[in-house]
Amino acid sequence: KKNRRRKGNLLNEMSVRSSEHTRAQLALLWVVVLLTVDAINPVKIFLHVFPQVAPWHIASFSIGAIIYIFITELQELLYYAVKVFFTSIVSIFFRRVEAIGVKNIPHYGPVLFVGNHANQFVDGLCIMTTCEKKISYLVAEKSWRRRVVGDLAWAMGCVPVKRAQDSATGGSGMIIELCDMQGRNSGEKSRSESDSGGSKEGLAESAIPEPIQISIKGKGTKFNEELEPRGKILLEGSSVALKILDIIDNELLVAEIDIASDAPSVNVNGSNYKIFKRIDQTKVFGNVLDVFTKRGAVGIFPEGGSHDRTDILPLKAGVAIIAYSALERDGINIPIVPVGLNYFRGHRFRGRAVVEYGSPIYIDPNTLDDYCKGGSQRRKVCNDLLFRVEDSMRSVLVTTKDYKTLQVVHAARRLYESKKGQTTSQKQDMGRRFAEGYKRLMLQTKGDPPIEWLNLQDRILNYQKELADLGVNDYDVPSHKESDDIDGTLRKMRLPFTILHLLFVFALSSIPSILLNVPVGIAAKVYSEGKRKKALANSSVKIQALDVMLSERITLSIVLVPTLWFTYAMILYFFSSFDGPAISLSIMSMPLFSYMSVLAAESGMIDIKDIRPHLMRLNPSTRQRLNALPATRKRLQKELRNFIRKLGPVLGEIYYDKELDWKSIQQRSRLSSSAIANVPNVAVKFQKQL
Numbered sequence: 001k002k003n004r005r006r007k008g009n010l011l012n013e014m015s016v017r018s019s020e021h022t023r024a025q026l027a028l029l030w031v032v033v034l035l036t037v038d039a040i041n042p043v044k045i046f047l048h049v050f051p052q053v054a055p056w057h058i059a060s061f062s063i064g065a066i067i068y069i070f071i072t073e074l075q076e077l078l079y080y081a082v083k084v085f086f087t088s089i090v091s092i093f094f095r096r097v098e099a100i101g102v103k104n105i106p107h108y109g110p111v112l113f114v115g116n117h118a119n120q121f122v123d124g125l126c127i128m129t130t131c132e133k134k135i136s137y138l139v140a141e142k143s144w145r146r147r148v149v150g151d152l153a154w155a156m157g158c159v160p161v162k163r164a165q166d167s168a169t170g171g172s173g174m175i176i177e178l179c180d181m182q183g184r185n186s187g188e189k190s191r192s193e194s195d196s197g198g199s200k201e202g203l204a205e206s207a208i209p210e211p212i213q214i215s216i217k218g219k220g221t222k223f224n225e226e227l228e229p230r231g232k233i234l235l236e237g238s239s240v241a242l243k244i245l246d247i248i249d250n251e252l253l254v255a256e257i258d259i260a261s262d263a264p265s266v267n268v269n270g271s272n273y274k275i276f277k278r279i280d281q282t283k284v285f286g287n288v289l290d291v292f293t294k295r296g297a298v299g300i301f302p303e304g305g306s307h308d309r310t311d312i313l314p315l316k317a318g319v320a321i322i323a324y325s326a327l328e329r330d331g332i333n334i335p336i337v338p339v340g341l342n343y344f345r346g347h348r349f350r351g352r353a354v355v356e357y358g359s360p361i362y363i364d365p366n367t368l369d370d371y372c373k374g375g376s377q378r379r380k381v382c383n384d385l386l387f388r389v390e391d392s393m394r395s396v397l398v399t400t401k402d403y404k405t406l407q408v409v410h411a412a413r414r415l416y417e418s419k420k421g422q423t424t425s426q427k428q429d430m431g432r433r434f435a436e437g438y439k440r441l442m443l444q445t446k447g448d449p450p451i452e453w454l455n456l457q458d459r460i461l462n463y464q465k466e467l468a469d470l471g472v473n474d475y476d477v478p479s480h481k482e483s484d485d486i487d488g489t490l491r492k493m494r495l496p497f498t499i500l501h502l503l504f505v506f507a508l509s510s511i512p513s514i515l516l517n518v519p520v521g522i523a524a525k526v527y528s529e530g531k532r533k534k535a536l537a538n539s540s541v542k543i544q545a546l547d548v549m550l551s552e553r554i555t556l557s558i559v560l561v562p563t564l565w566f567t568y569a570m571i572l573y574f575f576s577s578f579d580g581p582a583i584s585l586s587i588m589s590m591p592l593f594s595y596m597s598v599l600a601a602e603s604g605m606i607d608i609k610d611i612r613p614h615l616m617r618l619n620p621s622t623r624q625r626l627n628a629l630p631a632t633r634k635r636l637q638k639e640l641r642n643f644i645r646k647l648g649p650v651l652g653e654i655y656y657d658k659e660l661d662w663k664s665i666q667q668r669s670r671l672s673s674s675a676i677a678n679v680p681n682v683a684v685k686f687q688k689q690l
Contacts, residue, residue, distance in 0.1 A: 078155040079134055087129045092598055093122075093554060095350045099130035100425045101357035101396070106335050110292040110326075111360070114319055114389055115339035116312055116397060117301035119346050120551035121149065127299060127339055128156070130355045136291050137299040138284070138318075142166040148555055159287045159298075164232060164241075164276035165305065171227075173220030173251075174270030175235060180214060211256040211379070214242065218251045219270060227253065232276040239541040240314055241276055281318065285325055292326050292334060302389065307539075308347075308547040310406045311399045315390055320382040323363055324371045335360035336389060340396030342428065347546040349521075349553070350602050354424055356396040358663070361388055388663075391670060395662035398431040400438070403543075404461070409434045411460050414474050415637045416644065432662060433654045437644075439669065440651060456639055463636055470626060471612035477633045499611065509600030512593040515568075517601070520560045524553040565590050 038044055047053060070077060090097055105111065111133060117123055124137050136157045144150045144160035153160075216233075224247055227233070232241035233255070242255035291298050300322070302315040319336070326332045338358040345351035363385060370377040400406040413430050422430075441449050467474060531552040536545035565587055572583045616622040648655035654665070 075157055076134070079157055082152060082155045083128060086125050089554060089558075090125055090129050092595060093349060093351075093550065095352050095602070097126055097130065097353045097355065098424050099355045099357070100428065101359075102130070104357045104359045105131060105133065105337055106360065108295070110295055110332060110334055111297040112292075112319070112323060112334045112336045113297060113299040113339050114302055114336055114393060115299070116341055116393060117303045117306040118308065118341055118547055119343055120306040120548050122346070122551050122554070123301060123306070123341050124299060126341055126353050126355050131297075131357075133297040135297045135299045136288075138288070138301075140166060140305075148558055157291075159284060159291070161281065161284050162279050163304065164279055165234075165274075168234070168274040168276050169226075171233065171273045171275045172222045173218050175216060175221075175233075175273050176219045176270045177217040178214050179217070180212060213245065213254060213256050216242070216253050216255055218253075221251050223247050223253050224250050226275055228278065231278045234274045234276060234540065236272040236274075237540060285318075285322060288322050289326055289329060292332055293330055298322070302386075305539075305541070306547045307541045308543050308545060309541065310403055311401060312390060312393060312397070313541060315386050317382055317386065319389060320385040323385065324368065324382065327363055327365070327368055328372060333362050333365065335362060336392070338389070338392035338396050340393065342398060347549045349550075350598075351550075354428060356425075356428060358392050358396040361392050361663075387670065388667075391663050391666040394666040395432075396428075398428065398435050400435050405438060406435075407464060408457055408460055409438060411464050411474075412640060415460070415633070415640050420475075429660070433660075436654050436665065436669070437647070437651050440654075441647070452643060456636075456643060459636060460640075463632055466625065466629070466632075470616060470622070470629070471609055472626070472629065474633070477629045509597040509604065512597035513601055516564065516590060516594040517597055520557055520564060523560060524556045527556045528552040561594075 034041055043055075043058060046058075047055060113127060113131075113135060115123060115127060119126075121143070124135075124139075128135060134157070136159055137153070138161050139153050139158040141160045141162040144153055144158070227244055227247055229244055229246060231244050233244065234241045240257060242257055244253055244255050246254040248254065288298055300319055302319040303313040304316045307313060323334050323336060326334050337360045340354075340356040340358070342354040342356065343351060344353070346353060367381040367384070370381045372378075398406070398409065400409055409431060412434050413427070416434075417430065441453065467477075528549040532545045532549050535548045536542050539545065568590070569583060569587050572578050572586060576583075578586070613626060617626060644655070653660060
């Protein structure tokens with residue numbers, strides 16, 4: 001029934017869009033008819049009836065009206081002009097951007113979009129180009145002040161936000177010791193027990209962990225001079241800042257952290273630290289609320305900064321404060337729509353992206369009184385909302401602890417799938433099932449999974465490495481229903497046709513690529529690599545800082561491409577015999593030639609990759625490795641399915657159910673201290689089944 005309902009809604013939406021498109025076409029054609037036939041041209045009829053009115057009168061009035069509309073609707077016109085521009089940019093730099101769950105976006109009224117921050121400025125572009133709503137993003141003031149980036153952000157109606165980390169300074173001395181203050185007096189009640197009346201029932205009812213107070217001891221530090229209460233410090237190598245509660249003296253202070261497991265560790269020889277000054281964001285929140293009162297949409301990346309990790313960073317409290325402030329000040333219960341930005345080779349040119357919109361979440365109006373009371377009650381409801389937002393974000397992502405695990409998850413998904421032609425939504429769902437199953441297995445076995453899985457995981461990774469070395473994709477390897485050697489695959493590649501096609505596209509794209517794309521591509525690559533190294537050196541959360549590379553390439557290309565075209569225009573004007581129209585036509589043709597050469601070059605690169613296995617077959621040892629791939633894949637697929645068949649019954653709904661409520665699954669995974677509530681120990685059951 002759900003599938004039929006969704007299909008019906010999709011058909012209705014497509015029908016509405018089709019009818020709007022048809023009406024626009026008919027209106028445009030009718031205008032052409034009116035302008036073509038003098039007898040029915042309304043302007044000429046009006047001039048004939050009123051001969052005292054001159055044509056320039058009507059033209060002047062129309063120009064004045066155009067100027068008035070342009071001035072009054074400047075922000076709207078700029079936004080959609082920038083959207084058209086970025087749509088073309090995204091189509092050039094990405095091979096494909098797919099949107100899932102667009103029906104979950106409310107059609108009317110204000111919306112708050114919350115997304116993971118995995119690709120710096122590109123994240124906002126992917127949401128902007130796949131969503132029909134006009135979105136005002138919260139953008140870092142540091143980026144707002146950059147030329148090009150800041151100018152485009154202004155045209156998009158973004159709201160600048162001053163971040164503490166952008167003005168962070170290094171602290172004097174070193175931190176040498178962290179101590180949990182709740183452990184120094186065992187007879188003293190913790191704050192969580194006091195709030196709940198000291199009862200176990202009160203603790204059980206609260207799913208929100210109380211903040212942990214930590215005493216911080218320094219050596220050679222100047223806490224009194226450099227720090228202030230309610231500011232923050234960030235230890236070297238940590239991703240979580242500590243909020244300062246009280247400064248005792250120059251070498252001792254008291255801070256707090258929301259979750260004890262997030263507390264940073266101190267090196268034996270001491271740790272350096274950064275100082276984050278407290279920033280008043282009242283004006284920023286007011287600007288955001290003004291957008292909501294105009295029934296607009298706001299986009300925010302609650303992790304605070306972009307990163308290249310495979311999991312979500314701790315969320316900042318701003319998104320909760322914004323949502324509650326809208327309910328408190330204007331009585332608007334803002335729908336919070338989670339957006340999952342899933343990138344595949346997202347930092348490289350012509351990668352792929354999947355933008356998944358989840359169902360919106362809302363604030364419980366009954367919690368508004370607790371928010372208005374402030375103090376620990378406000379903290380509790382804000383943290384509760386933050387956890388719900390985090391659960392909803394995870395429900396539209398495939399998250400793992402590291403890249404190796406993510407590689408295993410995607411490889412296992414491809415091996416397990418029994419049928420081709422699955423939709424992107426189905427692939428995302430299957431990826432989340434494998435990621436959640438892997439997480440449950442590791443947590444329930446306390447990081448010591450069955451030896452059968454460890455061996456299988458190593459063989460899957462080796463299979464992936466073998467595919468990469470041989471230049472063959474997994475979908476190119478014949479399945480058990482096809483040929484048992486690699487020749488079937490190579491025959492399907494049609495070597496003669498591939499070579500001819502390669503030569504054709506090379507000839508087609510060589511001249512425009514060399515003149516229009518290669519200079520910009522080389523400069524952008526060098527520039528983005530320098531920015532990556534700088535970002536990595538200044539960040540404590542980035543792994544390789546790959547998240548900044550594509551954004552910096554796009555930023556530089558926006559400047560260099562028009563500059564290159566202008567240079568060619570000057571060369572044609574001064575050093576050629578072309579007249580004005582010929583030069584104009586040449587310049588106007590450059591965008592088309594540049595884009596077509598990108599597509600042709602991409603097609604040629606695919607042909608080169610297809611030819612590589614044929615060339616490698618000339619080596620006898622490589623031929624044996626290629627011939628072994630189908631049998632290896634068949635064996636791995638069988639072992640993986642057998643393993644999942646044995647493990648599946650103890651994984652519960654992610655194994656049995658066809659449709660899953662990923663929000664509730666992520667919530668249970670977060671709340672249960674043993675990872676999954678009401679799920680028996682996987683290791684024990686699995687060993688019994690073996």
